[in-house]
Amino acid sequence: MAVMRNVLAYFLLFTMIALTSMVAQDKKAPTKLVFAAKNGNVTYDHTAHTKREKNECKTCHPAQWPQDAKAPLNWKAAMHKTAETAKTSCGSCHHAGGAAFETKGNCTTKCHIKAVEKKG
Ligand code: HEC
Ligand code: HEC
Structure with missing residues (x-):
């Protein structure tokens, strides 16, 4: 009986550790x-x-950036x-011939978009 109780106790302990680490990793994505x-x-x-x-x-996490x-x-x-x-940081995908557009020629069209000034 004592053995069974120990087995159960360890099982519960490990389950709790596993669940805690899962929750800790699951940070809410912005x-x-x-x-x-x-x-x-x-x-x-x-x-x-x-x-x-x-x-x-x-x-991307943690290879390119921490969360x-x-x-x-x-x-x-x-x-x-x-x-x-x-091919690091954003450039891991954003480069000529890559999975996404390169920076060249795309500064203001895709990325650095200034807020449109409202006319009075
Ligand atoms: C395509 C790349 C990419 C993927 C995939 C990605 N992230 Fe991120 N994430 C980023 C970048 C870039 C940042 C900003 C890092 C920095 O500023 O150094 C970030 C930041 C974060 C942050 C920090 C937010 C803050 O306000 O501090 C969290 C949390 C996060 N990501 C969670 C996740 C989760 C969870 C997933 C999967 C569901 C995920 N990310 C998938 C690129 C990615
Ligand atoms: C895992 C690959 C990957 C990484 C890493 C990545 N991007 Fe992208 N990004 C894409 C893809 C794919 C698209 C959409 C396809 C396209 O427009 O070429 C895209 C599109 C964009 C767009 C257009 C708006 C949108 O989301 O559709 C911007 C702006 C952008 N990325 C900025 C960044 C910045 C800044 C970083 C680094 C912080 C980054 N990307 C990292 C793959 C990536």
């Missing part, structure tokens, strides 16, 4: 993130990006070219 930039802020559609990856968080909007993106203007060549 819908949109805004990255500040002098030539126009970039609105990153996290929902659209995640959907296109079939909800596979692993495509933390305060962590460095490693994608400042001066890094665009280097990252596209190295």
Whole structure:
């Protein structure tokens, strides 16, 4: 009987540990993130990006970024070219011939979109 109780106790303990770690990993995904930039802020559609990856968080986390909007993106203007060549950060997909459009020629059409000024 004592053996059975131990087995049960361990089983419960491991189940609890497993569930706790699952919950800890399941951080709530943001819908949109805004990255500040002098030539126009970039609105990153996290929902659209995640959907296109079939909800596979692993495509980006933690390989490219931790799940933390305060962590460095490693994608400042001066890094665009280097990252596209190295296929890192946003450049892992956004590069010539990649899964998504490259930065060249798309600065203001796709990414750095300035708010339209309202006419008075
Ligand atoms: C296509 C890439 C991509 C995929 C796929 C992706 N994320 Fe993200 N996620 C990002 C980027 C980029 C950031 C911002 C990182 C930074 O600023 O350093 C981010 C940030 C986050 C943050 C931090 C939000 C905050 O306000 O601090 C959380 C939480 C997160 N993601 C959860 C998820 C979850 C859960 C999934 C899967 C359902 C997922 N992500 C899939 C790219 C992705
Ligand atoms: C896992 C691949 C992947 C990564 C990583 C990725 N993107 Fe994308 N992105 C895509 C795809 C695919 C599209 C849609 C196809 C296209 O327009 O070429 C897209 C589209 C976009 C768009 C147009 C609006 C939209 O969401 O449809 C913007 C802006 C954008 N990405 C910015 C970024 C930024 C900024 C980063 C880095 C923080 C990033 N992307 C990282 C794959 C990716």
